[in-house]
Every structure is written in C-alpha cells, then in structure tokens.
Amino acid sequence: MAKPPRPPESEPELMVRARALAGRRVGELATELGATCPPDLRRAKGFVGGLVERALGADAASRALPDFSRLGIELKTLPVDGRGKPVESTFVCTIPLTEVAVLEWGSSPVYRKLRRVLWVPVEGDRALAPAARRFGEPLLWSPDTQEEADLRFDWEELAGIIGRGDVETVTGHLGRCLQVRPKAANSRARRRGTDRDGASVDVLPRGFYLRATFTAQLLCAHFVLPSSARGVGGA
DNA sequence: GATTGATCATGT
DNA sequence: ACATGATCAATC
Numbered sequence: 347m348a349k350p351p352r353p354p355e356s357e358p359e360l361m362v363r364a365r366a367l368a369g370r371r372v373g374e375l376a377t378e379l380g381a382t383c384p385p386d387l388r389r390a391k392g393f394v395g396g397l398v399e400r401a402l403g404a405d406a407a408s409r410a411l412p413d414f415s416r417l418g419i420e421l422k423t424l425p426v427d428g429r430g431k432p433v434e435s436t437f438v439c440t441i442p443l444t445e446v447a448v449l450e451w452g453s454s455p456v457y458r459k460l461r462r463v464l465w466v467p468v469e470g471d472r473a474l475a476p477a478a479r480r481f482g483e484p485l486l487w488s489p490d491t492q493e494e495a496d497l498r499f500d501w502e503e504l505a506g507i508i509g510r511g512d513v514e515t516v517t518g519h520l521g522r523c524l525q526v527r528p529k530a531a532n533s534r535a536r537r538r539g540t541d542r543d544g545a546s547v548d549v550l551p552r553g554f555y556l557r558a559t560f561t562a563q564l565l566c567a568h569f570v571l572p573s574s575a576r577g578v579g580g581a
Numbered sequence: 582g583a584t585t586g587a588t589c590a591t592g593t
Numbered sequence: 594a595c596a597t598g599a600t601c602a603a604t605c
Contacts, residue, residue: 392600422599518585527586531595558584
C-alpha cells in the first residue's frame with residue numbers, strides 16, 4: 347500500500363479531499379493506494395469503505411472513535427443506484443444489550459455516531475465491477491431538527507423494547523428510519539443480553555441500521571437545498 | 582423491486 | 594471475542 351495521507355486538520359481540508367473523489371472510479375483510487383480491486387464484493391464487503399478511509403486520512407482505524415477523531419466526524423460510504431438512491435441500509439452501531447435500558451437518547455451510541463457524518467456516495471449496482479464504480483459528491487451532514495426527532499423516536503421505541511428484555515421480539519420491520527438487524531459472523535453467534543426478568547441470556551448480536559429510505563431522503567434534502575433555506579430549526 | 586436476516590474480511 | 598468496514602441472497 348502507498349502513501350497514507352495525514353489526517354485532515356479541518357472540515358474544509360477534509361471536504362477538499364472528499365470532493366476530489368467525485369467522478370473518479372474505485373479502481374483508479376485502488377491503484378493509487380496500491381490496492382487490488384476484487385472482482386466482486388462478496389468476500390470484500392468493506393473494501394470500498396476501507397479504501398476511502400485511507401484516501402481521506404481517517405485515523406481511527408478499528409478504534410471506538412469517529413473515523414476522523416480530531417474532527418469528530420464519522421465516514422460512511424453509501425452505495426447508490428444510477429439515480430443516486432441508496433441501495434443498501436447503513437450500519438450504525440452494535441447494540442449494547444445489557445446497557446440499553448439505562449441509556450437516554452443523548453447518551454446513546456446512535457446519537458453519538460450520527461452527530462456528524464461524511465457521506466460518500468458510490469455506485470453500488472451489482473452489475474458494475476467494483477473497479478468501475480464512480481464516487482459521487484460527498485455530503486457533510488448532521489441531523490436537522492426533524493431528522494433528529496425521527497431518529498430519537500425510533501431509538502426510544504427500539505431501545506425501550508430491548509431494555510425491557512424483549513430483544514427476541516424485535517425484527518427488522520420495526521422503526522421508520524432506524525431498524526434493528528443481526529450483526530454477527532453468522533446466525534449461531536451469541537452475546538450476552540438480558541431477558542424479561544433481568545436474567546442474563548445469550549442472544550444473537552444485533553445492530554442499529556439506517557433504512558435506505560432515510561438516507562435517500564437526507565441526501566436529497568441536503569443536496570437540493572441548503573439547510574438554511576428549508577426552515578430548519580422551526581421556521 | 583424492496584426488505585430482512587445472514588454473512589464476509591480484517592484488526593485489536 | 595468483538596470492534597471496524599459493509600454487501601449478499603433469500604424472501605416478502
């Protein structure tokens with residue numbers, strides 16, 4: 347692998363780097379970084395995400411910090427179709443099953459992860475070889491008033507159910523913008539949880555994910571109009 | 582066609 | 594083991 351850039355020291359510096367990706371292809375970037383593009387992502391699901399981390403100078407690699415630790419910004423690549431619409435949900439965080447009952451929205455891992463996110467759209471059509479996929483225009487995003495209210499609503503519903511010890515009743519159907527789905531090596535994986543009586547039980551690990559409908563809406567809204575023109579904050 | 586549940590690779 | 598990065602593929 348070649349030249350890992352310094353972490354960006356400011357948001358503008360990060361955005362200059364991120365915008366420079368727009369219109370370029372995954373394969374070119376891989377070549378520059380000395381990486382080899384896989385023929386498909388079946389056995390390399392995090393390949394594009396890792397590539398962009400390195401290209402932009404993310405420094406948190408596998409630590410419990412935002413990708414750009416100094417700036418407090420999380421990086422998410424977002425696979426989109428030919429019209430710019432997300433084709434996959436977005437993983438947010440694993441669910442701390444034994445703690446969720448005690449967490450408030452403001453102290454929740456969902457809130458912390460989503461406070462500030464750099465979205466980097468990338469073509470995600472499976473018919474396109476990974477190397478041929480182009481990057482889109484990045485969006486540095488924080489939830490606006492309505493988005494945060496929506497996220498909070500779902501968090502309270504889902505965390506409430508899990509906090510009561512009913513994680514096994516939660517399916518991916520619940521939640522308007524957030525959902526709960528498995529997050530594990532396989533369906534036999536187990537991690538410590540709490541049942542309805544407060545007893546310790548081993549359950550399938552799960553994570554919070556953003557629905558594609560939610561990321562579609564946020565891309566559209568924040569690209570089409572700047573937040574100041576949408577009456578954010580109550581106008 | 583959209584969605585849910587299952588799964589893959591890598592690093593600490 | 595569990596965190597990071599996600600997409601695959603069966604099913605609705």
